[in-house]
Amino acid sequence: MATGFQPLERRNVVLLGLGQAFYGTGTTILFTLNGLVGHMLADDKSLATLPVTAVMVGAALSTLPASLVHKHLGRRPAFVLGALAGVAGGIGYGLGILWGSFWLFVAAALVTGWYYANAQFYRFAAAEATGTEHRARAISLVMAGGVAAALAGPELVKFTKDMVLGLPFVGAYVVVILLGLASMVLLSGLRLPDLAPEERHASGRPLIEILRQPRMIAALATGIAAYASMSLVMTATPIAMVACSLTVEDAAFVIQWHSLAMFLPSFFTGRLIERLGVTRVIGAGLALILGCSAVALSGVSLEQFWVALVLIGLGWNFAFVGATSLVTTCYTPAERAKTQAANDLLVFGVVSMASFMSGVVLNWTGWHGVPIAALPLALIALCALPLAARGTKAPTPVPAVPPHACCCGGGCGHAD
Structure with missing residues (x-):
């Protein structure tokens, strides 16, 4: 999987990729079901996607404090604490359904946002733990852990949604709890480099x-x-499909292929960036997002939902991996924490609004209003893309391993 890396680099990339798989499986379950459960529990159906939005709001609110935890405690403890929030959120989801409480369900989604925010640092941790020449590949390989999530998440939804009689979907949220516990154990095995003195x-x-x-x-x-265009379309899709007389199983099938499209290209996106350049890969991703809107506007059959969601999944991968690679060239070690936090705060702040507006637009205009709303986002990014070739990189490159660190697996600069 992780060819071209030193042994310790490979270990960290593999563990972070597995962490991405567990996290991604849980979030695939959440994004498949939270809107449907919200629709079931909410009196005002325009609030149906609020439990999805709350995950993004929680992530946005958590980004800055999470970055401080990473800076002062280190990556490994911060990642374990993040997974613990996933466990707490899963318990809250189950209780929300058990007690028929929409707002408890929303509160659980907010708590899950801490896990979501911390998981976004997996890709940065991979970049920091590898040599500069392999940075894009490390990012893409960690994100490739989402392939397992794409395969497992929807299947787990199908097999567990009716597992607890009289309590629809509770079984799926039990799986979310178990995935969080497994992540805590897995991520405790990371051996990442210490922060450079100038970063502290x-x-x-x-x-x-x-x-x-x-x-x-x-x-x-x-x-x-x-991220915002993907969230806008994906959040509304399960509700729209069921409203168009398709089944929950159909929605899970489409979300599964969407998730595969999001993460399967990660096995080669890094190499594409190295070979073609980051701006070309980003441009291709934004073009695919525009293609999604075109297909989604053409009809509401199962096949049209499938093609549209696959296109936006592919587009998300190329554009988001490319954007992450660009971000890592914009800061010095001393600027790392605040730049990563600001980046994710801005991204997830907008994504939160997009996720909420997804339900509002769907309720007001029907399905066709959703892909129309996604168009301006991709067009604005295309207009900004030429800026990637302007200016210079950060004054000092971010070192993969500080000079005082070693690769012995512990004690000498790999304490966290």
Whole structure:
């Protein structure tokens, strides 16, 4: 899987990829079911997607405090605490259904946001733990852990949604709890490099100066467009499919292929970036997102939902992996924590709004309004993409392993 890496680099990439698989399986279950459960529990059906939105809101609110935990405690403890939040959220989901409480269900989604926010640092941790020449490949391979999630998540929904008699979907949320527990055990085995001294004690350039770099603007525009358009379409899809007389199993099938399209290309996206350049790969991703809107507007058959969701999944992968690669060139070690936090705060802030608006647009206009709403996002990112070629990289490259660290697996710079 992780060819071209040193042994310790390979270990970390594999463990982070498995962590992505467990996290991704849980979130696939959530994004498949939360809207449906919200529709079942909510009196006001326009709030049906709020339990999906709440995950994104929780992630956005958690980004800055999570980055501080990563900075002061280290990656490994922060990742374990993040998985613990996934366990707590799974318990809250089950109790929300058991007690018929829509707002408890929403609160559980907010708690899950801490897990979601911490999992976004998996890709950055992989980039930091490998050499510069393999950074894009490490990011894409970690995200390839989502392939297992794409295969397992929808199947688990099918097999567990009626497991507890009289309590629809509770069985699936029990699986979410178990996945969080498994992640806690797995991520405790990471051996990541210590923070560089300048990262602990220096602050680097002002954040506004970092964010104003043309390259950073292009990265933010791309990351926001890719994630927000995907969330807008994906959140509404299960509800729209059931409303169009398709089944929950049909919706799970489409979400499964969508998730595969999101993560399967990760096995080669990094190599594509190395060979073709990041702007070409991002451009291809944004074009695929526009293609999704075209197909989604053409009809509401199972096949049309399937093609549209596969296209936006592929587009998300190319654009988001590319955006992440761009972000890692925009900061020094001292600027790492605040830049990553600001990036994810802005991305998930917009994604939260897109997720909520998905339900509102669907309720007001029907399915066809959803892909129309996604169009401006991709078009704006395409306009910003030429900025990626302007400006220079950060003054000092982010080292994969600080000079004082070793690769012995513990004690000498690999404490967390």
